[in-house]
Amino acid sequence: MVSRREFVKKTMLVVLGGLAVSRLTPLARAAGEAAGQEAPSLPWPYVELDPEETRKLGHLGYYMFECAGGAFWAITVQLKEKIGYPWTLLPIPSREEVMKALEEGRHIPGLMQYGYGGAVGWASLCGSLNGALMAINMVLGEKAEWDKIGKLLMRYYETTPLPTEKSNEYAVKGEFYVKKLKSDKWLPQSVSGSVLCHVSVSKWCRVSGYASGSKERAERCARLTGDIAARAVELLNAYKRGRLEEVAASLTLSPTTASCRVCHYKGKDYEIGQFTRGYMQCESCHTDMRPHAHTFVDIARPSSEPAEEAGSSKGLLAAGAAAGAAIGVVAGALASSKNKEERQ
């Protein structure tokens, strides 16, 4: 048994990122274990995981830790099983402990459960993304790496009909690890167009006819948690093999979002519209933009590749500003003729 004091100390080490042991040779690993298990700095080691196993574990994880905790647990528990140290430093229960506790109706506290319902029920960022992104962060370490995979995962969430057919199939055929499901029906799918729990749940409830407090909605989120954890692992596997393009060619934003981001992105030029930031699908909230120049910008279809954030590429920034100004002029001309049409 670990004393409470030791436990707290270990957890703190994990949270703080620990000391600098960057490459983990087996020797270093053994040394780490012997030396009171100090947490090495990120990235932590990764081995290829099976997306389908991850889908089932994400679903199981939801039943104990909800969406964020479930997605994080699904990935990290496998790394703990397959690699051991340093993943053994994480205060997360084994799958056997989770299964047993579920049967006995007991709860085990887990990491990242705070992310439930879009962070303590606030319905902001979907927890399954929050949890999976944390695992990706730990596995890749460097921002340039996890940022890329993370963006692909966010976009997948916005555009994919969820829960996936695979997880519906597991539920109907009784192939999930959870013995008694909240619902074993084939559940309706919906495309959220947003990474927000609020939009995702509300749209799904309207499509399916189930209330947000229903067992079916909870089961939908359990399946979705598995789906997002599985996708995270697919992306990680491909990335580690140097074959990311086989699962996700590039980050393709919606044409409208790309058109808005010609002017509106994190940058230093306030005048052209750089007083906001983000990649969320703009049209999921800004629907009536008639008074605004951009309404006709779609015609121009700028590249759907995201422009670099300020500071990382001054060239792109300048190009964006120039394109924005040009489009603004065209848009202005079109806007007045459209308005005349509308008045007729």
Ligand code: HEC
């Ligand atoms: C050609 C550059 C450009 C494009 C493209 C553009 N905007 Fe803007 N936008 C601006 C500027 C500049 C302002 C500030 C206008 C002002 O202060 O009067 C603005 C203002 C806004 C505002 C504030 C309210 C308003 O209507 O003035 C919103 C919201 C907005 N833009 C959303 C969008 C969205 C959504 C898109 C894509 C569909 C978009 N913009 C595309 C330049 C642009």
Ligand code: HEC
């Ligand atoms: C989840 C909903 C949501 C999404 C998605 C979203 N916005 Fe907004 N946006 C808002 C809200 C709410 C405000 C604040 C509006 C206010 O209080 O006037 C805002 C403010 C803005 C403003 C400043 C408005 C002003 O009053 O000057 C701009 C510009 C803007 N958004 C552009 C965008 C662009 C571009 C995108 C896509 C990259 C986007 N937004 C995506 C909800 C959203």
